[in-house]
Amino acid sequence: MKFDELPLIAPILRALQDKKYTEPTAIQEKAIPLILEQNDVLGSAQTGTGKTAAFAIPIIQRIHKMESGGGKPQLLSLIVTPTRELAIQIDDNIRLYSKYTNLKHAVIFGGVKQGQQVDKLKRGVHLLVATPGRLLDLIDQGYIRLSDVKIFVLDEADRMLDMGFVNDVKKLLKLLPSQRQSLFFSATMPKSILSLANEILTNPKKIEVNPVSSTAETIQQFLFYTNRTDKKKLLLHILTDQKIDQVLVFSRTKHGADRIARDLHKNRISTAA
Ligand code: AMP
Numbered sequence: 001m002k003f004d005e006l007p008l009i010a011p012i013l014r015a016l017q018d019k020k021y022t023e024p025t026a027i028q029e030k031a032i033p034l035i036l037e038q039n040d041v042l043g044s045a046q047t048g049t050g051k052t053a054a055f056a057i058p059i060i061q062r063i064h065k066m067e068s069g070g071g072k073p074q075l076l077s078l079i080v081t082p083t084r085e086l087a088i089q090i091d092d093n094i095r096l097y098s099k100y101t102n103l104k105h106a107v108i109f110g111g112v113k114q115g116q117q118v119d120k121l122k123r124g125v126h127l128l129v130a131t132p133g134r135l136l137d138l139i140d141q142g143y144i145r146l147s148d149v150k151i152f153v154l155d156e157a158d159r160m161l162d163m164g165f166v167n168d169v170k171k172l173l174k175l176l177p178s179q180r181q182s183l184f185f186s187a188t189m190p191k192s193i194l195s196l197a198n199e200i201l202t203n204p205k206k207i208e209v210n211p212v213s214s215t216a217e218t219i220q221q222f223l224f225y226t227n228r229t230d231k232k233k234l235l236l237h238i239l240t241d242q243k244i245d246q247v248l249v250f251s252r253t254k255h256g257a258d259r260i261a262r263d264l265h266k267n268r269i270s271t272a273a
Pocket of ligand 1: 049050
């Protein structure tokens with residue numbers, strides 16, 4: 001499939017051409033039409049799948065169509081992500097895909113002075129990318145109102161919970177209008193994540209690309225059946241391959257790791273445990 005077979009507007013197709021992106025990735029092909037049709041989406045996808053464009057592109061298009069063009073921009077879409085790096089990456093993507101539209105966007109995150117971020121917010125934005133702490137802080141200070149948000153994205157939800165942002169997310173949910181479109185992305189979908197997703201989404205369409213915890217395509221895996229006594233010899237045999245330069249060996253226990261390191265050392269393989 002080609003991008004121009006998707007129901008995308010000319011300014012976005014032109015920006016994609018500039019990037020020399022011709023074909024949507026699997027998640028983009030599935031998510032873009034669903035999001036344009038205003039569905040809630042539960043996406044199971046890792047970074048590297050083209051996930052960012054999968055939600056950024058249809059959001060830019062929806063805002064482009066909602067926007068009247070007059071007056072100060074209203075905050076129509078909020079994207080929340082756990083880290084500063086991810087927030088910047090998403091905002092960079094949005095800049096690229098929206099360059100031929102009038103979309104105003106900003107990114108906010110903690111760990112830096114708030115002045116420049118506040119200046120941008122004061123001028124008005126349609127779309128805000130944010131990490132949870134700074135977002136709540138600037139809401140408390142009255143610089144951000146979520147009452148006009150029509151599209152809410154929670155990105156990397158599993159990392160968000162791992163980093164202890166669950167209460168921040170729950171606070172945010174109380175501030176968002178209940179009538180909204182919500183998109184929820186996570187690399188993994190354990191029960192805790194699914195129950196959070198249930199609180200956020202209404203009749204979501206489910207999208208899954210790459211089975212959860214799949215191995216990178218560049219990695220080959222082998223399984224050897226052996227026993228305790230032969231295990232050491234087998235490891236040494238594998239390590240005699242000259243092509244092998246550096247090796248990471250996992251062991252169940254600390255003592256096991258020490259024993260493996262000692263044995264390898266005896267066989268003149270330089271090892272640390
Ligand atoms: P993401 O999973 O969003 O972090 O994207 C992974 C990388 O793929 C980023 O560098 C994107 O710029 C790139 N990318 C996204 N969509 C496409 C596409 N349709 N064709 C080629 N590259 C893409």
